[in-house]
Structure formats: structure tokens, C-alpha cells
Amino acid sequence: MDRDLFGTDGLRGLAGQYPLDDIGAEQIGMSVGTQFAKPGQRIIIASDPRESSAGLVEAVTHGLTAVGANVTSIGVIPTPGLAYLTREGDEFAAGVMITASHNPYQYNGVKVFDRRGDKLSDASEAALNGLIKKGVTAHSTTGRAAVDRDRTGRYEDFLVGSAGDLNADNLRIAVDSANGAASGLAERVFKRLGAKVTPIFDSPAGRNINQGCGATDVRALCQEVLDNGLDLGIALDGDADRLVMVDNQGREVNGDHLLYLLAVTNRLKGVVTTVMSNIGFEQSLQKKGIKVERTKVGDRYVLEGLARTGFELGGEQSGHIVFPKLLKTGDGLLSAVQVIKALAAGDKTLAEWRDQVEILPQALVNIPLRDRALLDRSEVKVFIAEQADKLSGEGRLLIRPSGTEPLARVMVEASDAQQHAERIAKELTELVK
Numbered sequence: 001m002d003r004d005l006f007g008t009d010g011l012r013g014l015a016g017q018y019p020l021d022d023i024g025a026e027q028i029g030m031s032v033g034t035q036f037a038k039p040g041q042r043i044i045i046a047s048d049p050r051e052s053s054a055g056l057v058e059a060v061t062h063g064l065t066a067v068g069a070n071v072t073s074i075g076v077i078p079t080p081g082l083a084y085l086t087r088e089g090d091e092f093a094a095g096v097m098i099t100a101s102h103n104p105y106q107y108n109g110v111k112v113f114d115r116r117g118d119k120l121s122d123a124s125e126a127a128l129n130g131l132i133k134k135g136v137t138a139h140s141t142t143g144r145a146a147v148d149r150d151r152t153g154r155y156e157d158f159l160v161g162s163a164g165d166l167n168a169d170n171l172r173i174a175v176d177s178a179n180g181a182a183s184g185l186a187e188r189v190f191k192r193l194g195a196k197v198t199p200i201f202d203s204p205a206g207r208n209i210n211q212g213c214g215a216t217d218v219r220a221l222c223q224e225v226l227d228n229g230l231d232l233g234i235a236l237d238g239d240a241d242r243l244v245m246v247d248n249q250g251r252e253v254n255g256d257h258l259l260y261l262l263a264v265t266n267r268l269k270g271v272v273t274t275v276m277s278n279i280g281f282e283q284s285l286q287k288k289g290i291k292v293e294r295t296k297v298g299d300r301y302v303l304e305g306l307a308r309t310g311f312e313l314g315g316e317q318s319g320h321i322v323f324p325k326l327l328k329t330g331d332g333l334l335s336a337v338q339v340i341k342a343l344a345a346g347d348k349t350l351a352e353w354r355d356q357v358e359i360l361p362q363a364l365v366n367i368p369l370r371d372r373a374l375l376d377r378s379e380v381k382v383f384i385a386e387q388a389d390k391l392s393g394e395g396r397l398l399i400r401p402s403g404t405e406p407l408a409r410v411m412v413e414a415s416d417a418q419q420h421a422e423r424i425a426k427e428l429t430e431l432v433k
Contacts, residue, residue, distance in 0.1 A: 003126040005133070008298035008403025009119075012100055012109030015052035019132065020108055022059045028110055029063020029096075030138065031131035035124075036094035036114065039068030039139060044089065046074045046082040047098035048181040048239045050105045051206030056098045060110065065143035067136060069093070074151045076204075078181045078240035079111060080331035081155035087117030087328075088154060099181070102216050102237040102318075103404060105207045118328045119300040156185060159333050160192050162326060166341045169194040172230045174246075176221045177202040178214025180238035182333060189333055190234075193340070200224055210237060215244040215319050215332070218252050226250040232350050236332040241299075242319035243332035245339065247351035255319040256281035258339055261353040262321070263290050263313055265342040272305035272314035274298070279396055279413055280359040281317075298403065299330040360395065360413045363421035367429045369408040372401035374432045383431055387424050395420070399428065408432070 005011050005019060011028070018024045037043055043064055047053035053076075061071045072092070074085065079097045086095030093115050100107035112120055112128065120128070173195050177183040183202035190197045200220065201213035213220055215237040225233040225246050233246030245253040256278050263271045263285060270291035273281075282292045293309050295301040299322055302314040306324045315321035320330030327334060343350060374380060388397040395414030402409055410428060412421040 003122060003129045005129050006125045008296075009101065009300070010109050010111035012103065012107060012404050014106055015050075015056070015108040020052075020056065022055070025056050025059035026063035026066070027132055027135060029060035030067050030136040031063075031128055032060075032094060032096060032112055033064040033067040033069040033143075034131060034136050035128055036112075037064075037069040038093070039141060039143070040070065041093040042070045042072055042091050043094050043096060044072045044074060044082065044086055044092045045096040045098070046077045048079075048100075048209065049076050049179075049183070049204035049206065050100065050108060050209045050238070052105075052108045053098045056108055056110075060096060060098065061145050064096075065145055066138040068139040068141055068143050070143040071145040073145065073147050075147075075149050076181050077152050077155065078185070078331070078333065080241050080327060080329050080334065081152065081181075083113045083117040083329045084155050084158055084327055085151050086113045086115065088158075089151075097239070099239040101239045101404075102210055102214070102242060104211070105209050107404075113329075116328070119303065121300075121304075152185070156189060159189050159337055162334060163193055163337050163341055166337075166344055167194055168340060168344065171195040171340065172198075172228075174198040174200055174221060174224045174228070174230050174233040175202070176200050176213055176218070176233065176235040177240070178210050178236055178238050179204045179208040180210065180214065180236065180240060182236050182240035186234070186236065186240070186333060189337070193337070195340075198224065198228065198230065214238065215242040218244055218246055222246050222250040222252065234336045237319070240332045241330040243321060243335040243339075244319045245336070245350060247354055248349065249351050251351070251354065253350060253354050255315050255317045255321060256359065257354050257357050258319075258321060258335065259313065259315050260284055260357050261350075262338060262342060264288055265346055266313070268311065268313055270309055270311040272302050272309060272311050274302065274316050275398055275400075276411065277317045278359050278362055281357055284357045297400065303328055361415060361417040362411065362413045363417035365410045365421045365425040366402070366407045367410065367425050367432075369401055369406055369432065372408075375399065375401060375408060380428070380431055383428065391420070397424070
């Protein structure tokens, strides 16, 4: 079944353009309500603070109530917070999050969670995709919509409670909330744990989400840590489902480093990650006797891998980290709490853990790709195979369509990765034209 409206993590596109215009968003709501809720059942909805989110919440809510679903709107909250509250509240048939995660403010999207707080499978997304494109008619009896702003506190308590008996009184940190959904919340969580917190980029203004800040741009956070002699920095993205950290030397500590730290300190037998994780990360874990299982890009595929292997930790280089026993989605704040907990229990700094992972130089170059089917053309497949063969034994090549933008991502790992990546990207651009 086709799921062309969906990428690696939900439905995403430019706000105001189909399917994220008012008519499309209402149809999304009607489709979600039809697939997941019987008339009279309740669905919870939330958003990040980008300027288009409030209008999309209204349109999706109108669609949900049009098919008889009752709706509880809780305002701005991180995506994993919405997932937690969907699972924690037995009364909800599904959860709907309006967000474009790490994308610029012009984008928005819809992520749907089932009643257990789990992300949708490919088959479930395909069924929803079909309903949206086919169209759903309204019921004769409409549902009701209500606002409940008090539920965010339950998620905050969950995060603090996950730290156990951690005492972070001597920890000095900076927290970059990307002017996104964790603004204010992140500072409160770490202050409750005892840390001395310097918040930055925590003033959402609709258009400044992810703008020169957050998990996709840690330069300002690196400087903040260095200038003030802090112990570490925490960077989230717009909907706070990603975590990137900064050590006391002002160096970025990405998802690969953090997964290594968490796997070793928790004495785990294996980790699930994606094809994007560095080969050096995999080799470093193997030296510790820890297995690595790779999946497609997307934390929902990581979750499928966790279910298949029984491993207790998974994640992505980009900073999605999943603790399946705690929550079935990537959670930047939860991950940061668990990293700090691991550091407090050991005798190594974040910088020392970072240095244990021998990362092979990696370069990522994006090229325009109007149609992902172009990568399936025979001449393109032959080209990719030839380039991969040239790197064999010295590095690794991965070319894949973006799940969130009209781009192809060319990733190369090699001693001269940037040069290889730029050459391959240039030749591939000409080929797909």
C-alpha cells in the first residue's frame, strides 16, 4: 500500500500547502478519527510553537470532531511528552502531534501515536494515507473539543522521576531548547534535579524555532560552555525528540557517542541503530563485546529493531535515543537525564567518554531530488554500486532520499570524506537530471 504522504517520521511539508493547508489538515483529522477512534472516544492533540501550529491544531481538531471524536488539546509540549501522555491516559484512543521537528519554521507536520503511545507502523501509515487521499465524510453527530493545559506537569514529573536518586547539585550546564517545545520545561527539569542551569534559545516567537540553534546547530551552545567554564551543554531540537550534547571542551557529542556511553555504562548486550551511524561507533562497541543491529533511518524503525532483538537501547546518530522500557519514542530530555545519571554514577567526564569512540571522518552532502523514484533508475543504481565499490575496504557510502525534504542525502565515511562526498554528489546531481 502507498504511504507517499509520509516520510521517515510522520507527515511533513510546507505549512499552507496541501496537505498542510486548512482543507488538507481537516481531512487529516477526519482520517485519523476514522481510523483510530469510535464516535465518542477521546483523542489528545498538542503542538510545537511554530507560527503555523495553532491553525493546524484548530483544523485537525475540527476534522476529528467532525467524525465524532472528542478532543483534548493540551497546547505546546515536546513530541515525546505527547506520546507519554497518550499512553499514560487510558482514556485516549490516539495522540496527534503538530510539529515539523528539526525543520525551519516554514515547515510543519503531523505525527500520530496509537493508544499505547507507539509510532505507527508502515502498514498503519499506509492505511491512513489511503483515507486522507480518498476522503472521509463527516458523521451526523459531532464530537466535543476541550482544553487541558495541566497535563504537561505529569510529563515533567515522569522525566524527573526517571533520574531515580540522582543528585546533580554540583553540575553546571547550559540547555539550548531551540526556541521550541521544551522551552521553559527543560530548565525546570534540570533545576529540579539540582543542576545549575543556564538556559539559551528558550524564547519561542513562532519563526525562530531551530534558527541557528538546537540539536542541528550547536555552535552557540559550544561557545556558551567554553565562555562560562560549564560542565556540559544540552541541545534539543524544535520538538525535543533529539539530543546532542557538548562536552567541557566545547566539542559536539552526537547520538553515536551518547549511545556508546549509555550502552557501556549500563552493561548492555546490544544496541539498535540506523545505517547512518558511523562505522567507528560500531567498531568501538564491538571491542566492548556489545552487538550492533542496523535499521533504516527513523526511530520507529529503531523501535521495530528493538522489538525484534530484545535489546534495551536504540537510537540514531542525529540524536534520537530510545529506552523502550521507559518510552517508545526518541526523547531528548529523557536521554539527557539518563546520560547525566550515567555520568554521576561513574568516574569519567563526558569528554573522556567521547574520546573512547574512534569516529571515521564522515561527510554528508544534500542534493535536490524532486522524485525519490529517480534513485531506483538502473543507471543510478549502477553508479551508486560503482562508487561504493571504489570505497570498499577504506570507507562507506550511503545514498538515500530524505524522509522530510525533497533531497537526496549522500553520506561518505573515509579519510577524505568531504572530497569524496562532494564529487559523488556532483556526479549524482547530473545523473538524476
